[in-house]
Amino acid sequence: MDQFFPVPVLGVPEAANPPLVEAFRHLTFEEKALMSSATIERNKLYHEVSCKLRELKSEVVNKVIRDGVSPALGTENFIKNVEDLINKDHQLEELQSQLLKLRIKRYRVKEIVEGLLGLEDDSETEDCPGGNNNQEGDGMGSNNSQECIDVIGLHA
Numbered sequence: 001m002d003q004f005f006p007v008p009v010l011g012v013p014e015a016a017n018p019p020l021v022e023a024f025r026h027l028t029f030e031e032k033a034l035m036s037s038a039t040i041e042r043n044k045l046y047h048e049v050s051c052k053l054r055e056l057k058s059e060v061v062n063k064v065i066r067d068g069v070s071p072a073l074g075t076e077n078f079i080k081n082v083e084d085l086i087n088k089d090h091q092l093e094e095l096q097s098q099l100l101k102l103r104i105k106r107y108r109v110k111e112i113v114e115g116l117l118g119l120e121d122d123s124e125t126e127d128c129p130g131g132n133n134n135q136e137g138d139g140m141g142s143n144n145s146q147e148c149i150d151v152i153g154l155h156a
Contacts, residue, residue, distance in 0.1 A: 020115045027109060034106040035113075046102050053095040060085045060092070 030045070037043040041050070064081045065071075071078040086092055 017115060020112055023112050024116060027112075031105050031109045034102060035109050040103060040106050043102075043106075046099065046106075049095055049098045049102065053092065053099065056089070056092050056095065057086065060089065 033045055034040070034043055040046050061082055064078065064085065067081070069078050069081045
């Protein structure tokens with residue numbers, strides 16, 4: 001794994017934060033791969049699941065239209081029909097769950113690296129109202145993504 005994702009020694013003394021150093025050393029391949037891009041949306045693992053989810057949602061919308069419910073004739077009824085189908089589709093639920101898990105894993109790695117570097121994060125999120133709304137943000141809380149990528153030794 002280290003040949004694909006070399007993790008350089010941070011130069012952080014073991015005593016600095018032993019739990020973070022230990023967590024950093026035990027990152028999985030997937031966790032390292034999630035940090036291989038500046039934003040999670042650009043990450044290949046995340047992007048593949050996200051595209052599949054969009055594709056399935058599009059199929060649901062098309063099915064509702066084929067069933068004779070037109071968005072032009074009544075938005076509320078159309079949305080209700082789409083939501084009903086989405087709520088019944090366990091594959092859509094599973095894909096949404098996968099995306100959430102990937103975001104949480106990326107956030108965990110980012111927090112570990114920022115903790116080791118002593119970086120502080122004052123914002124809640126970048127992509128949400130009230131956060132540091134930044135188009136290139138990864139929704140992970142700060143603009144330190146590139147520095148985290150450099151520390152982990154990954155480059156997009």
